Amino acid sequence: MGAGHTHKLYRHGHSPVHRMPPHCKLVAVLGFVVVVVSTPREAVWAFAAYAALLGAVAAVARVSPWFVLRRLVIEVPFVAFAFLMPFVVPGEQTRLLGVEVSVPGLWGAWNVLAKGTLGVTASVLLAATTELRALLLGLQRLKLPPLLVQIASFMIRYGDVITDEMRRMSVARRSRGFEARGVRHWGVLAKSAGALFIRSYERGERVHLAMVSRGYTGSMPVLDEVTASRAQWCSAAALPVTALLILLLGWTP
Amino acid sequence: MSLSFVPSLDVRGLAYAYPDGHQALFGVDLTVERGERVALLGPNGAGKTTLVLHLNGILTGGAGTVTVAGLPVAKANLAEIRRKVGIVFQDPDDQLFMPTVREDVAFGPAAAGLRGPELEAAVHKALARVGMQEYADRPPHHLSFGQRRRVAVATVLVMEPEILVLDEPSSNLDPASRRELADILRSLDVTVLMVTHDLPYALELCPRAVVLSEGVIAADGPTGDLLADDELMREHRLELPFGFDPTRKPATR
Numbered sequence: 001m002g003a004g005h006t007h008k009l010y011r012h013g014h015s016p017v018h019r020m021p022p023h024c025k026l027v028a029v030l031g032f033v034v035v036v037v038s039t040p041r042e043a044v045w046a047f048a049a050y051a052a053l054l055g056a057v058a059a060v061a062r063v064s065p066w067f068v069l070r071r072l073v074i075e076v077p078f079v080a081f082a083f084l085m086p087f088v089v090p091g092e093q094t095r096l097l098g099v100e101v102s103v104p105g106l107w108g109a110w111n112v113l114a115k116g117t118l119g120v121t122a123s124v125l126l127a128a129t130t131e132l133r134a135l136l137l138g139l140q141r142l143k144l145p146p147l148l149v150q151i152a153s154f155m156i157r158y159g160d161v162i163t164d165e166m167r168r169m170s171v172a173r174r175s176r177g178f179e180a181r182g183v184r185h186w187g188v189l190a191k192s193a194g195a196l197f198i199r200s201y202e203r204g205e206r207v208h209l210a211m212v213s214r215g216y217t218g219s220m221p222v223l224d225e226v227t228a229s230r231a232q233w234c235s236a237a238a239l240p241v242t243a244l245l246i247l248l249l250g251w252t253p
Numbered sequence: 254m255s256l257s258f259v260p261s262l263d264v265r266g267l268a269y270a271y272p273d274g275h276q277a278l279f280g281v282d283l284t285v286e287r288g289e290r291v292a293l294l295g296p297n298g299a300g301k302t303t304l305v306l307h308l309n310g311i312l313t314g315g316a317g318t319v320t321v322a323g324l325p326v327a328k329a330n331l332a333e334i335r336r337k338v339g340i341v342f343q344d345p346d347d348q349l350f351m352p353t354v355r356e357d358v359a360f361g362p363a364a365a366g367l368r369g370p371e372l373e374a375a376v377h378k379a380l381a382r383v384g385m386q387e388y389a390d391r392p393p394h395h396l397s398f399g400q401r402r403r404v405a406v407a408t409v410l411v412m413e414p415e416i417l418v419l420d421e422p423s424s425n426l427d428p429a430s431r432r433e434l435a436d437i438l439r440s441l442d443v444t445v446l447m448v449t450h451d452l453p454y455a456l457e458l459c460p461r462a463v464v465l466s467e468g469v470i471a472a473d474g475p476t477g478d479l480l481a482d483d484e485l486m487r488e489h490r491l492e493l494p495f496g497f498d499p500t501r502k503p504a505t506r
Contacts, residue, residue, distance in 0.1 A: 133392075206344065
C-alpha cells in the first residue's frame with residue numbers, strides 16, 4: 001500500500017497550533033494570504049516581518065525549518081518563472097553581478113517570489129499541523145458546498161486505491177517487457193491512462209451502488225461538528241491581524 | 254400475525270432481463286426462513302449478482318415478487334427494505350467509502366436519522382461484533398484485506414438487518430482471515446444468504462444450499478447432500494477442490 005498512517009504532509013504533534021480547530025486555521029491562513037498579497041511590493045521590511053511571523057508559528061507548532069524548506073520545493077516552477085522576469089520584462093536597465101537586467105523585472109520577480117513563498121509556507125504549516133480529515137471537517141463547517149466536500153472526501157479515500165491500481169498496471173506492463181522510453185511509447189501510456197479512467201469510473205458506479213444500498217439519498221449525514229470557542233478564534237486571528245497591522249504601519253509612514 | 258412465522262426472504266417467480274435484452278433470471282423461487290444460513294451456489298454468469306441486486310430493490314421492473322420479512326420490495330418502502338437487507342459487496346474498497354472506519358459504520362444509521370450517543374453506541378456494538386473496535390479511527394485503506402472485509406460486515410450489521418447477504422465473502426482472504434470471518438458469521442444471530450463459489454466454505458457455514466444455474470434454482474437441499482452429488486455439481490460447473498470430500502464433515506450448527 002505504501003502509504004503510512006497519515007499523509008506525508010502532516011507532522012504529528014500536540015502543539016497549540018495542532019489543537020486549534022481546523023476551520024479557524026483555514027480562515028487564519030486565508031486572511032494572512034490576502035494581507036500578504038495586498039502588500040505593496042516595495043515594502044520589503046513588511047515581507048521580512050511576515051516571514052518572522054510564520055517563523056514564530058512554525059516554532060510554536062514545533063515544525064522544523066528543514067521540513068518546511070523541503071516542502072517548499074513545490075514552488076520551484078514559479079521560481080523559475082520569477083528568475084526569467086528580470087531578463088524579459090522591458091524597462092529601465094541596470095547591472096547586477098555584471099549582467100544587464102531590467103529594474104521593473106527585478107521588482108516583478110521579487111513580488112512573485114516573496115508573496116509566493118509566504119503563501120506556500122503558510123499552506124505547508126497548515127497542512128503540517130492539520131490532518132486531511134480535519135481539513136474536510138473545517139471546510140464543511142465553513143459552509144463550503146457539501147458536494148465539493150464530498151468530492152474532496154472521496155478523493156482522499158480513493159487516491160491511494162487508484163494510485164495502487166496504477167502501480168499494478170505499471171508492474172504488469174514492465175513484466176511484459178515494456179519500458180516507457182521516449183515519445184514512441186506515449187501511445188501505450190495514454191491507453192493505460194484510459195484504462196485506469198474506465199476502471200475508476202466503474203469503481204465509482206460500484207461505490208454508488210454500495211452507498212444506495214445503505215440508504216444514501218443524495219446528501220452525506222454530518223457526523224462530526226467541529227466547534228471553536230471565542231478564545232480559539234482569537235488565537236487563530238493573531239496571525240492575520242498582526243500581518244494586517246504590519247501592512248497598515250507600512251502604509252502610514 | 255407472529256413475526257417469527259414470516260420468512261426473512263421470500264422470492265416468487267422472479268424473472269429479469271437487462272435493458273440490452275440479455276435475460277438473467279427465468280423465474281426464481283426461493284424462501285429463506287428466519288435464522289437460516291443458506292449458501293447460494295452457481296457458476297459465473299448464473300445470475301447470482303442479478304438476484305442479489307433485486308433483494309434490496311436496486312434492480313426492479315421484471316416479473317415476480319421479492320418480500321423481506323413480510324414487506325414487499327417496492328418503491329414506497331425502499332428505505333425500509335434497505336435497512337432490512339444488508340448487502341456486503343465483494344470488494345471492501347467499494348463498500349467502505351468514508352474517510353474513517355467509524356464514519357463508515359455510522360453512515361447507514363446516520364442516513365436513517367440516528368444521531369449522538371445512540372449512534373456512537375450502535376457503531377461501537379457493530380464493530381465489537383466483528384472484533385474491530387480498536388480500529389474505529391483508522392482510514393479503511395490502512396487495514397488489511399481481511400480487516401476491511403470485517404469492517405464491511407460491520408457497516409451492514411449496524412443496521413440490525415433482517416437478512417445479511419454476502420457476495421463472495423471468502424474471496425481474496427488468506428486462510429486465517431477466512432477462519433476469523435467464519436467464526437464471526439457463525440456468532441451472529443441473523444439470517445444469512447451467502448453467494449459463493451467457495452464450496453468448502455459453504456459447507457462449513459451453511460446447513461442449506463441452493464444452486465442457481467442459468468437463471469433458475471436448479472437444486473435446493475442440505476449443503477452436504479448437494480456437494481456429494483457429483484452429477485449435479487458437474488452439470489452446473491461447480492467443482493470441488495482437489496482432495497476435498499464433502500461427506501467427511503457435516504456442516505456445523
